[in-house]
Amino acid sequence: MQSQLSFSKQNQTGTLYLVPTPIGNLGDMTFRSVDVLKQVDLIAAEDTRNTQKLLNHFHIETPQISFHEHNTQERIPQLVAKLLAGKNLAQASDAGMPSISDPGHELVVACIEENIPVVPLPGANxxxxxxxxxxxxxxxxxxxxxxxxxxxxxxxxxxxxxxxxxxxxxxxxxxxxxxxxxxxxxxxxxxxxxxxxxxxxxxxxxxxxxxxxxxxxxxxxxxxxxxxxxxxxxxxxxGEQETAAKPDYSNLSIEAHVDQLINTGLRPNDAIKQVAHLRQLKKQEVYQIYHHLDQN
The missing domain is CATH 3.30.950.10 (Tetrapyrrole methylase, C-terminal domain)
Incomplete structure (x- = not known):
């Protein structure tokens, strides 16, 4: 079990703040979100051009670094290194809560593994x-x-x-x-x-x-x-009565689940993607398990 005290003075690293941004109306930006974006050392943004408009509106001068689905693997080690060195970072998506439809989740997991505090801010969704x-x-x-x-x-x-x-x-x-x-x-x-x-x-x-x-x-x-x-x-x-007649995948291994979907006519890669979505796993993880690849 891991315990996080978000604001303990004994924390030896920086903090990752998950900052929600407005989904349309800039008036929905919270005072706290503005303050955090002003105070952190760096903002990891899904689209730095889009986020810059927000920063300009609220007179925020904090530097940005791009963090999106195409550079996740490259960026995460860089961002974790900065946090371990004591820098405070904010992660923001283009609109709404981070980690829902962007790569923020992977960064959160990496920080938790390194005992870096992850502090979520409430906001627009x-x-x-x-x-x-x-x-x-x-x-x-x-x-x-x-x-x-x-x-x-x-x-x-x-x-x-x-x-x-x-x-x-x-x-x-x-x-x-x-x-x-x-x-x-x-x-x-x-x-x-x-x-x-x-x-x-x-x-x-x-x-x-x-x-x-x-x-x-x-x-x-x-x-x-x-x-x-x-x-x-x-x-x-x-739903409860009709669900009983549905195929139950809970007792199937991931390999068997993929094979079952392939047998319905799906291509292997499409079946892997579907299993990952249904089981809320990463596609790469399901791919490695199905093909018996080394996951280390």
């Missing part, structure tokens, strides 16, 4: 902001984020989720919204209640609520399919 105004049951809820872009994999993901009793939270880009809604109608049924939440906290914020069939019709015909979307779908009230 698109999924929860949408959920509480959706009109659907706010609890329990199941956050999924982005579905796979490949149609076959996306349908497989939805098949695994359709009987869950919780309200479900998805993120989707405007150019893929109609196709994703079509898959939701095909898998969940056209009568399942849902909400589309667009341009949250911005001037053109919009909520569309109704059965999936009506939301699909709007997405196919409207000229307002712009901005990032949060899609909230109501849970299946009969």
């Amino acid at each position: 698109a999924g929860l902001t949408a959920l509480i105004a959706s009109g659907l049951d706010p609890q329990p809820f199941y956050f999924y984020g982005f579905l796979d872009r490949k149609p076959k994999l996306q349908v497989a993901e939805l098949e695994a989720l359709k009987n869950r009793p919780e309200s479900q939270i998805f993120y989707e880009a405007p150019h893929r919204l109609a196709k994703t809604l079509q898959h939701l109608v095909d898998v969940y049924g056209e009568k399942r209640e849902a909400a589309l939440c667009r341009e949250l906290t911005k001037k053109h914020e919009q909520f569309l609520r109704g059965p999936l069939s009506e939301l699909l019709e709007w997405a196919q015909q409207s000229d307002q399919v712009r901005g990032e979307f949060v899609v909230i779908v109501s849970g299946n009230p009969n």
Whole structure:
């Protein structure tokens, strides 16, 4: 067991602060977040150009370093070294909470392994902001984020989720919204209640609520399919009974789980990606286990 006292004077390293940024309205930046960004030695930003606009708005002069999905393996050792040397760092994504849809999680894990304090700051989150105004049951809820872009994999993901009793939270880009809604109608049924939440906290914020069939019709015909979307779908009230008939992967090894998906027609790499998503593991980890590669 590891115990972290975030603000102990006995800490021998720097601290990693996870700083949320606004999802649209700059007025949602907290006083504490501004103070931390001013006080740390370095800001690890998903997109330094985007974050610079935020820093300029709040007159923050702290230097930045890029930290995104394409340089994660290179950057993490560098950032951990700075923290071990006593530097304080902030990690910020383009919008919302770090570590949700960006590489922040890997940095958090690396810091925990080195006993470096990781301090999260509360702030804006698109999924929860949408959920509480959706009109659907706010609890329990199941956050999924982005579905796979490949149609076959996306349908497989939805098949695994359709009987869950919780309200479900998805993120989707405007150019893929109609196709994703079509898959939701095909898998969940056209009568399942849902909400589309667009341009949250911005001037053109919009909520569309109704059965999936009506939301699909709007997405196919409207000229307002712009901005990032949060899609909230109501849970299946009969989920517990229907789930009993679903394939149960909990007793399968990772190798057997991948093989089972391959037998349904998926390519090995796609099956590995699907297993990683369903089990909330890294794709590389599943790949190494499946191919019996040395993980050290």
